[in-house]
Amino acid sequence: MLIENMKMAFSAIRANKMRSFLTMLGIIIGIGSVISIVSIGDTMRSMFEGLYREIGVTQAYLFIGYWVDDVRQSDYFTLDEMERVKEVFGDQIAYIDSNAYTSADAVSGRTTVKFGFTGIDYNYQDVQPVNMVYGRYLNEGDVLGRRKNVVMDTTSTMNLFGVENAVGKTFRTTIYGTTEEYTVVGIYRKQLNPFQAMMMGANTEGGEAYLPYTILTWPNDYFYALRIFARDENTMDEFYNHVKAFVAKNKGRQPEDFRLNSAKDEMGQMDSIMGGLATAVGGIAAISLLVGGIGIMNIMLVSVTERTREIGIRKSLGARTKDIMIQFLTESAILSACGGVVGILLGGGLVVVGGALLGVQAIVRPGVVVLAVGFSAMVGIFFGIYPASKAAKKDPIEALRYE
């Protein structure tokens, strides 16, 4: 019976192709926009997640909370303290440094380029792998010996030296007031997709270089934050709590006085913001579904009037109120669900094609698709109830007499 009803519904829809299509259009646009907005949201979220994975999701900064009023010098860190943290937590730490960064002009011959220098330990390659193309990475000797060696990417060497392979070339720069000569020992190539480039800020004019953190952080100097990469992502929250507690105890503080800013937390925040945004905009788009539903109700009312005689015939042949009701409900549900399917293809297709054009892997979740089809069918049923009951209530004699 249900299959019969569905067949009848399809033939009725086919009989009025143009009208059916125009009616569906409301649902197509509604579902299409909901699907594309939710999918864009999902894609953005996954791209942000990728971004955080890129910079290391286990990464965290530990520093004295900005809400602490009486900040003392001892609230900052020294290299000795960093070494103690390293010793105590040992294997649980994948990488730790003093989060040293400075920017300065690098001068080679007559070329001056604004550079950002990041102080790193020799094992930074473990947590932030880069693709070395020329020379070598910084080694333990560079770090311990505070050698003025740097590693930079190909864009930076091009900007500064005009060539990619600049191993062995030198430049001068002024760090903390002291002008010295630095040697390029290795060059890596950055591989960023367009989104990463956009979000991380592709530096096409200036330069970036890694140099031993010991150059930027002196043994007796205090620095503001510890940068730590936990070894294990699953236990990182617990691990960071321990680190925080340990550091706070050393400094005679409460753990609450320190702030631990992890990439994972930040990722979660970003995720919930994006999710909330997508839901809100998707909800607004869903209003267009309401309009589509009203369109369906309108056309179903017309259809019921047109087919009054058919209703009369069916009733004379033994169709009960329920049978007529179900027939018309099936029709409106199918009308709406067809619109939903087309809407999904359109919305999903738009996102996938758009993503492909931008070089991004678009995500259309199957759950959302199922939900959208289900929802459109629900809209069809809801807005079909009134016309269907109108059809079902028709008096058979009147209906048979209808011309």
Next chain:
Amino acid sequence: MGFWNRGRTEDLGGGWPQRKVEARENGAGKLWDMWRKSLKKALKFPEYITENVSEELIRLEDLVKVYDTGALKVLGLKRINLTIHRGEFVAIMGQSGSGKSTLMNILGCLDRPSMGHYYLDGVDVAAMNPDELSLIRNRKIGFVFQSFNLISRTSALKNVELPMTYAKRNKRFREQRARVLLERVGLGKRAEHMPNELSGGQRQRVAIARALANEPPLLLADEPTGNLDTAASVEIMELFSQLHKEGTTVVVVTHEEEIAAFTERIIRFRDGEIVSDKPNVPREPEPCGGEGFGASEEGEAIGDTDSDRQKALGDRLC
């Protein structure tokens, strides 16, 4: 032929539903009946709908129909008493406004009487609600309308299947039976045709096949030849005669004497009352008597245009 009447009759020639009760006496018949009953139970149709219980197929007792048009009440039917037995071939005649359409609607369970009783197959349907009436129409009555009333954009086969669909028959059963019925009315090769691809006579034959789908005890035809030419009219009426001979009760509502002439009993209506109820010797299609066609008793009731048609119908027959 058809498996639905296996063991029920000796004569399976036309695959036609036969209502010869004595044929059920053999063992296979009993088994069939048992299976049928259990199936009916499973389908949850009340017994009064699925079983034939009364020899008096139609009994009207003091039936009154009042039309309430707001300002004034119009008496459509005035205390009708009428009995039609199983297996009769009856014509109900009268001009428009005579009440025959009203009676037709009530007999067809499309409408309910205002007062009195209507026993269809022993069950009083006067007090039933619309859905119960739908069930009754589905199982007890086969309609044949003047304007055929086939569902457009639906093949002949599907049209014939429709009453069986509402009787919750399975697809295989429906299709097989529909094909046999179409074969029976001579449209076996046109099962897949749409109504608009068929001639009027063919459409009416599809409608008859459809009316027979659920083996209803009563075949109710409302001006079945009204939209047909003479040749097709004769064909249709001959089909009814044949059905009647095979045991079906046929009630034809008409205003044409020639049509009524095919029946065995003619009931005339005027102003909501039965004015005459006489047996009729049905006209055989073969012999060609010059006089007495239709045994017209109320010839004055028929207009000029109808007279021409009468003549034509008579000519065709001779």
